[in-house]
Structures are given as structure tokens and as C-alpha cells.
Amino acid sequence: MFSTGTTYFLILVIVYILLVWGALIPFRAGLLYNGTVYCMAIGGYVAGFLSKNFDLPFIVCVLAAILVGLILGFIPALGFARTNGIVTAISSMALIFILESVIRNLDFLGGSTGMTGIHKENHLLLWAVILLIIFGVFLYRLNNSRIGRAWEAIQTDPQMAQSLGVNTFWMTVAALTLSSVFSATAGAVYAFNMRVLYPGTFSFTFLLNIMTMLFVGGRYTQWGAIISCPLLWSISVFMPTSIQKLSNYIYAVILILILMLRPEGIVTRRMTNKVKNFFTAKLSRRRQGAKA
Amino acid sequence: MEQTEMMLKISDLSVYYGPICALKKVDLEVRKGEIVALLGSNGAGKSTLVNTIIGLLHAKRGKIEFMGRDITRQKTETTIQSGISVVPEGRGMLANMTVMENLQLGVYRHKGVDFNKNLEMIFEYFPILKERQWQAAGTLSGGEQQMLAISRAIVGEPKLLLMDELSLALSPAYVDIIFKALIKLRNEKGFTILLAEQNAKKALQYSDRGYVLDLGETVLEGDARELMGNPYVQTAYLGA
Numbered sequence: 001m002f003s004t005g006t007t008y009f010l011i012l013v014i015v016y017i018l019l020v021w022g023a024l025i026p027f028r029a030g031l032l033y034n035g036t037v038y039c040m041a042i043g044g045y046v047a048g049f050l051s052k053n054f055d056l057p058f059i060v061c062v063l064a065a066i067l068v069g070l071i072l073g074f075i076p077a078l079g080f081a082r083t084n085g086i087v088t089a090i091s092s093m094a095l096i097f098i099l100e101s102v103i104r105n106l107d108f109l110g111g112s113t114g115m116t117g118i119h120k121e122n123h124l125l126l127w128a129v130i131l132l133i134i135f136g137v138f139l140y141r142l143n144n145s146r147i148g149r150a151w152e153a154i155q156t157d158p159q160m161a162q163s164l165g166v167n168t169f170w171m172t173v174a175a176l177t178l179s180s181v182f183s184a185t186a187g188a189v190y191a192f193n194m195r196v197l198y199p200g201t202f203s204f205t206f207l208l209n210i211m212t213m214l215f216v217g218g219r220y221t222q223w224g225a226i227i228s229c230p231l232l233w234s235i236s237v238f239m240p241t242s243i244q245k246l247s248n249y250i251y252a253v254i255l256i257l258i259l260m261l262r263p264e265g266i267v268t269r270r271m272t273n274k275v276k277n278f279f280t281a282k283l284s285r286r287r288q289g290a291k292a
Numbered sequence: 293m294e295q296t297e298m299m300l301k302i303s304d305l306s307v308y309y310g311p312i313c314a315l316k317k318v319d320l321e322v323r324k325g326e327i328v329a330l331l332g333s334n335g336a337g338k339s340t341l342v343n344t345i346i347g348l349l350h351a352k353r354g355k356i357e358f359m360g361r362d363i364t365r366q367k368t369e370t371t372i373q374s375g376i377s378v379v380p381e382g383r384g385m386l387a388n389m390t391v392m393e394n395l396q397l398g399v400y401r402h403k404g405v406d407f408n409k410n411l412e413m414i415f416e417y418f419p420i421l422k423e424r425q426w427q428a429a430g431t432l433s434g435g436e437q438q439m440l441a442i443s444r445a446i447v448g449e450p451k452l453l454l455m456d457e458l459s460l461a462l463s464p465a466y467v468d469i470i471f472k473a474l475i476k477l478r479n480e481k482g483f484t485i486l487l488a489e490q491n492a493k494k495a496l497q498y499s500d501r502g503y504v505l506d507l508g509e510t511v512l513e514g515d516a517r518e519l520m521g522n523p524y525v526q527t528a529y530l531g532a
Contacts (some may be wrong), residue, residue, distance in 0.1 A: 149396060152389055154388050157384060162385065277426045
């Protein structure tokens with residue numbers, strides 16, 4: 001349907017959206033969690049390993065990546081749920097470096113030279129879109145559920161949330177674990193798209209890209225990612241080669257400008273509330289009309 | 293008074309912040325259907341007591357019993373679930389969430405509660421909240437926020453309502469409106485209310501009994517009318 005280049009670009013955009021959502025979920029519960037890249041690497045290597053060695057179909061690899069990501073995301077979450085603020089941010093960042101050196105020393109994952117030989121999935125874009133829709137709808141439903149409200153309460157005031165009966169510890173663990181699921185899925189899609197994995201890819205720079213996209217798009221709603229990911233990713237892809245080298249600087253400038261001019265990001269809560277209220281008001285008016 | 297059921301019984305309760313003693317051997321009883329005022333100036337230990345009851349703080353010594361069950365070391369969420377709600381100091385608004393979402397959080401732990409029915413009751417008491425239900429809670433006025441905080445606490449049909457500094461930063465007119473609504477609620481729904489208040493005059497005017505805390509100790513207790521006439525209370529809290 002699309003040219004190879006466009007397909008490649010669109011899939012990477014979807015990967016980024018999933019990752020930004022993965023970073024958004026802990027943020028909703030008031031944690032600046034930097035473990036997204038860690039879980040992405042896990043997802044990527046699990047999917048890659050299964051595809052390369054056992055020739056399993058794409059969806060099986062994704063499910064396995066989700067499962068392993070869930071478990072390996074849950075274990076550190078038990079510790080992170082007791083921390084907050086800068087401590088969470090720094091200590092979760094450490095996961096990236098730990099995992100990187102672990103992968104470099106595991107020969108069956110390709111070590112420092114990287115993992116090659118991941119099988120080609122012909123309908124990868126279709127799969128990626130399906131996964132994006134499933135996760136998007138799930139996240140939307142979740143945000144407007146009892147759990148989503150509990151997270152938002154924790155973000156605003158943990159003690160208040162507690163005195164309303166929210167178990168802040170387990171809700172935070174749940175947020176971090178769910179974040180791992182999103183990131184691991186993104187990693188699996190990434191692995192099938194690149195078909196080569198290097199431990200160095202899952203680095204601090206990658207994390208910065210994700211965080212820039214989260215903060216530029218809007219860190220309070222899930223819609224921000226859908227705007228910021230294609231926008232920022234196209235800078236480093238479609239720009240002339242001479243500018244591409246500067247993409248990190250451009251990201252930094254955009255991030256600073258956004259934080260100064262529009263601290264909540266492009267899509268703010270007020271914007272989404274307005275849209276939501278417009279529809280709910282319309283609905284309730286229609287309902288009242290039906291009653292009368 | 294012996295015929296009415298005991299709701300909350302606190303005995304010999306001591307709470308420390310590190311080495312600092314915030315509550316020293318406090319005894320307190322609240323019976324079913326009562327409104328009990330807990331008076332005291334800043335730093336007397338009122339909020340500490342409220343937070344200890346719901347388990348946000350932990351007692352070093354002593355016992356808290358709720359409806360005959362020991363809740364001293366119980367987790368906060370279990371205490372909330374068993375029927376204690378709190379209107380925290382400074383209202384505890386979740387400012388970015390809508391009025392409706394705030395109310396929905398009021399039944400977070402309450403199973404088997406008819407949320408829609410209770411919502412209608414609340415909208416009857418506080419019609420302004422119905423008009424503002426899709427607005428962010430932070431955009432409400434102070435009085436409306438206090439109404440929302442109370443509504444959020446009662447929407448889950450608690451048995452005991454703890455209120456911390458209800459009258460803080462409210463105009464006297466609003467304080468009266470809110471206290472009257474509380475009395476009406478108590479009479480109709482049979483709530484029991486423990487009211488931690490600095491505004492002794494208003495609190496005693498609307499409550500049945502009162503306790504006076506000073507530097508973490510109970511210095512006086514008794515009937516609200518008696519306390520109002522007590523010379524110590526008059527000089528220390530009523531400015532007479």
C-alpha cells in the first residue's frame with residue numbers, strides 16, 4: 001500500500017506513540033518513570049529471540065514479549081512504588097544502563113555486535129495499527145474508569161487519595177506494570193521493523209526522545225502523543241541530511257520552547273475536557289429531550 | 293447516654309512525630325448519632341487525631357475502636373471501607389478533576405452503595421453542584437468546594453464522618469449554611485459526626501458534646517452548652 005520507506009516511518013511512529021503512552025501511565029499516577037526504554041529493550045529482545053530461533057509468528061512473539069515485560073516490569077515496580085519524585089526518575093534510569101550491560105554480555109542475544117536474523121513480517125504495519133487501536137481504546141477506557149480516577153487522585157495528592165480509600169502502593173505498582181506492557185509491545189514491533197537489534201539503541205538518547213515527545217505532546221492526555229510523535233520523528237527523518245545531524249539540538253530547542261510557552265504541552269487537559277464536555281452536554285441534553 | 297451505641301472509642305492514645313509528642317493519652321468517645329466537637333488552637337493535635345483515626349498516622353500507644361472493632365493498626369483503605377469518611381483540612385480538592393469525578397472517588401471503596409441515588413440526594417442538598425458537575429473542582433468557589441468535599445465524604449454512606457477545619461477560610465454566612473446542612477443530614481440520615489474545629493463558637497453552637505485539646509492533651513470535655521459557659525473556654529477560644 002505504501003512504499004517501504006513510508007511503512008518503515010509509520011511503524012516507527014506507532015512504536016513511539018506506544019512508548020509515550022507507556023511513559024504517560026506512570027505520570028498519571030504522579031511518577032516520572034524512566035523505565036520505558038528498559039521494558040522496550042526487553043520486549044524487543046524477547047520477540048527477536050523467539051522469531052530468530054523458533055520462527056514463531058509475529059503475534060506469538062508480541063504476546064511473549066508482553067508477558068516477559070510484565071514480569072520484569074512488575075519486579076522493579078515493587079521498589080519504585082515506595083519512591084517518588086527525583087528518586088524514581090534517577091533510579092529507573094539506572095535500569096537502562098544495567099540492562100544494556102547485561103545484554104552486551106549475553107551471547108545468545110548477540111552481545112555487543114547485535115542480534116540479526118529476525119524474520120520478516122509482511123503485514124507489520126497492519127498489525128502495528130491494530131495494536132495501536134487496541135492499546136489506545138484500552139487506555140482511553142482506563143483513564144475514564146475507577147482506576148484512572150484513582151491514579152489522578154494519587155498524582156494530585158497522595159494523602160488525599162489514601163484517605164478516599166485508594167491503596168496508593170498497589171495502584172502505583174499497577175501503573176508501572178501496565179507501562180511495561182505498553183513499552184514491551186512497542187519493543188516487539190520495533191524489533192520486527194528494524195530486524196536488527198543493538199544494545200546501544202536502547203540508550204539514554206532514546207529515552208530523551210520519548211520524554212520530549214511526552215512533554216511536547218502533552219503529559220496529561222493520551223492524545224498529545226498522536227500529534228507529537230509524527231511531528232518530532234519526521235524532523236529526524238524527512239529533513240535534509242545536513243539538518244538531521246542536528247535533530248537532537250532541534251528536539252532540545254522545541255522542548256524548551258514548549259515548556260516555556262505551553263507548559264502542559266500541545267494538547268492540554270482543558271482542551272480535552274472541552275471536547276468531552278461538548279459531547280456529554282449534547283448527550284445529556286438529548287437524553288433529557290427524550291424524557292420530556 | 294448509656295443506651296446509645298458506641299461509635300468511636302479512643303482510649304489512652306499517644307502519637308509521636310519522631311521524638312515530639314503530638315497526642316498524649318487522649319480519651320474520646322463518640323456515640324451513634326452525635327455531633328462531637330473537637331476544639332483546640334493551632335498545633336493542639338486535632339488534625340493528628342483525625343489522621344490517626346483513619347490510619348494515615350500510627351499510634352505509639354493506645355487503642356481506637358470503631359463500632360467495637362479495633363482499628364488502631366488497620367490500613368487506611370480498610371478503615372474507609374468499614375464506614376469512616378473524612379473531609380480533610382483545606383478541603384482536599386482534586387482540583388483538575390471534575391466535580392463528578394470527585395464525587396465518584398467518594399465511592400471508590402464502597403461496594404453495594406447506590407451511587408446514583410445518593411447523587412440525587414446530594415444534588416438536592418447542594419443544587420449548585422448539579423449545575424457545576426462537569427466543571428473542574430478547582431474552579432469552584434471556596435464554599436462550593438467545601439460543599440463538594442462534604443458531598444464526596446457522604447456519597448458513600450459512611451457511618452462516621454470526620455471533619456477537619458470545616459469553617460477554615462469560609463465566610464460566616466457560608467459556615468452557617470454548611471453547618472445547617474450538616475444538622476439536617478444528621479437528622480435525616482443518622483450520621484455521626486466528629487468535628488475538629490478552631491472556630492469554637494460555631495462548633496459548639498451546632499454540636500452535642502465537645503472536647504478541648506491543648507498541646508496534645510484533653511483539657512476539658514462535656515456537654516456543648518456547658519462548655520460554652522465554661523470560663524476557660526470563654527477566655528481561650530471565645531474571646532469573651
